[in-house]
Amino acid sequence: MDFNEVIKSRRSIRKFKTQPIPDKYIQEIIEAGRLAPSVSNIQSTRYVIIKSSEVKEKLNEYTVPFVKNAPVVIVCCAYKKAWLEQEEKFLELKNMGAFKDFYQETEQQINNFAKDGKLEIMANPEINKYYTWQHAAIAIDHMTLKAVDLGLGSCWVGFVDREKVRKLINLNEDYEVIALLPIGYPSYNPLPRPRLSINDILLKEL
Numbered sequence: 001m002d003f004n005e006v007i008k009s010r011r012s013i014r015k016f017k018t019q020p021i022p023d024k025y026i027q028e029i030i031e032a033g034r035l036a037p038s039v040s041n042i043q044s045t046r047y048v049i050i051k052s053s054e055v056k057e058k059l060n061e062y063t064v065p066f067v068k069n070a071p072v073v074i075v076c077c078a079y080k081k082a083w084l085e086q087e088e089k090f091l092e093l094k095n096m097g098a099f100k101d102f103y104q105e106t107e108q109q110i111n112n113f114a115k116d117g118k119l120e121i122m123a124n125p126e127i128n129k130y131y132t133w134q135h136a137a138i139a140i141d142h143m144t145l146k147a148v149d150l151g152l153g154s155c156w157v158g159f160v161d162r163e164k165v166r167k168l169i170n171l172n173e174d175y176e177v178i179a180l181l182p183i184g185y186p187s188y189n190p191l192p193r194p195r196l197s198i199n200d201i202l203l204k205e206l
């Protein structure tokens, strides 16, 4: 599908046909998430695919009711220990030439910030948690758009008891559940939801 058409036609879909989704499509959706960018390329987002009706029934206790009716639910998680590999992942990027023509200049600038005591403001480890959520958000958006491209519908579900779901799907505390992504063939065709106008959101041009 044309890229603009994908973006324009995406809706949050909350009613699905019972028709199963080909495994190949699920793999393509995960692949779209896999290609999302992340800080230092740490790639902290992980996925659990739920197809089992039994697991979906249990999941229903911890989230909104329509989720259980989707043929597939992807639980999008953060792997918190991915940060431990940040340096390694950064070096991998550097060694493959990702920063080729501007690395030295950047390194010099970072050293200057460190000298001026400004580095902590710019690279605060507490912000890592927010980055981890941002990584998942980008990946989820890639996946929702890929679903549209495949003729499928999905809905980002943030209303979920994250800890209960983490335990239900048997993940240890190194993982944090971020959101659910129920996916299926839409059984309706909703109108576009209202959006602010460009004038409302574009504050200024400097």
Ligand SMILES: Cc1cc2nc3c(=O)[nH]c(=O)nc-3n(C[C@H](O)[C@H](O)[C@H](O)COP(=O)(O)O)c2cc1C
Binding pocket: 010, 011, 012, 013, 014, 064, 155, 156, 157, 158, 159, 160, 193
């Ligand atoms: C972070 C996030 C969390 C959301 N959580 C829920 C949710 O728990 N339940 C739900 O029905 N929709 C949820 N939505 C979907 C929004 O309600 C929806 O995106 C919004 O109403 C605009 O509609 P549209 O996606 O069809 O354009 C969520 C969306 C985002 C981005």
